[in-house]
């Protein structure tokens with residue numbers, strides 16, 4: 001079977017290589033010279049995934065030094081994932097006292113994984129790093145924090161974590177911490193604490209993107225009030241389609257777009273609808289977000305947790321009332337991501353629009369906003385901080 005694929009760099013259709021191991025602009029042009037009739041559509045390298053907690057599994061299987069290469073790399077390559085955000089998530093069992101230790105341990109896991117797969121992965125720290133990784137046929141890895149339990153009120157520790165390679169962070173998980181309330185505490189109507197305001201300022205000084213996924217609605221609005229840089233929601237869907245505190249209302253979808261940011265649509269069934277998840281529901285959320293935020297401000301934040309749940313939480317994988325083992329049939333891991341290209345095209349998305357949602361938008365944001373893209377002085381954040 002031959003495939004046609006969208007060349008994000010040039011907005012054209014070319015035959016896809018199979019399997020993809022390294023596709024550069026040059027090789028795409030080369031392949032275009034022997035095009036054949038398309039029989040299916042697949043997205044081009046690079047698909048961008050704004051949220052995959054796979055570091056938890058890599059740490060879990062730390063004794064097996066080949067685990068990532070064997071268990072994940074083929075899935076990412078099959079899914080044509082060219083940009084992968086790797087969040088550091090600190091499980092409740094480490095809180096509060098051991099959060100910093102576990103954060104450092106997961107950062108070490110990430111750095112060691114990138115070093116041991118240097119032919120396939122590149123840690124992106126500065127503007128240009130994502131493009132260089134893609135040009136080399138490597139997967140551009142961006143290190144992130146999911147919640148900031150390691151930091152507590154000491155927001156200067158975000159500078160330390162930045163020095164270790166972190167380029168993105170969400171302020172909370174579901175609950176309250178020193179910086180803000182998580183979305184499960186929406187009832188408090190709590191905005192950021194003084195430390196939370198300071199955290200935003202420090203992050204924007206050091207070239208870390210602020211991620212509002214998991215943050216309370218009032219906290220999200222506070223971030224959007226004070227930000228001096230694009231704001232990201234790595235894995236959040238649309239509240240207008242399903243009333244869940246983890247989803248973003250329309251006004252916030254538009255406000256994130258106004259900062260130049262991107263919303264990564266979460267595929268998690270509990271956030272898509274009250275019933276089981278389907279690919280059509282994922283497409284509904286993508287379409288709605290595009291309608292509110294615009295085609296340049298929507299991406300993918302799949303949040304694939306099925307494997308984590310079955311491996312690490314077997315028998316008790318319910319968190320905040322959500323079954324982490326649930327998944328959308330046909331969209332259960334990175335290798336399934338290409339199915340979205342044809343399905344979006346069938347809903348009328350142009351090739352350029354498919355390419356933007358599947359990877360181009362997050363690529364643009366990362367290229368302009370990490371590391372050297374820092375806001376000078378972090379901006380004089382209104383409302384101040386300590």
Ligand SMILES: [Zn+2]
Pocket residue numbers: 146214235303
């Ligand atoms: Zn999450």
